[in-house]
Amino acid sequence: MRDQDILRFLISEDFNFKKTYQAFETYFRWALENIPPVLLDQTEKIIRSGFVYLHGRDKHFRPLCVIET
Numbered sequence: 001m002r003d004q005d006i007l008r009f010l011i012s013e014d015f016n017f018k019k020t021y022q023a024f025e026t027y028f029r030w031a032l033e034n035i036p037p038v039l040l041d042q043t044e045k046i047i048r049s050g051f052v053y054l055h056g057r058d059k060h061f062r063p064l065c066v067i068e069t
Helices: 003-012 017-034 041-049
Strands: 052-057 063-067
Touching: 003 017, 041 052
Parallel strands: none
Antiparallel strands: 052 063
16 A cells, blocks of 8 residues: 555544554455456446447546447
């Protein structure tokens, strides 16, 4: 974990070290269960069809999602 990530957690918990540690634990537990995401067969089928795809990011770094109709 990078220093700026640690600082982000500290700021979000108002520099309360116990709450920050609990937030770390919660985040790491979530990350172990959800990263990488598991795609369902139906989701993978839609992605492979080219109906919907991501194409870079906008100036605010939000993903651009293109939907072909």
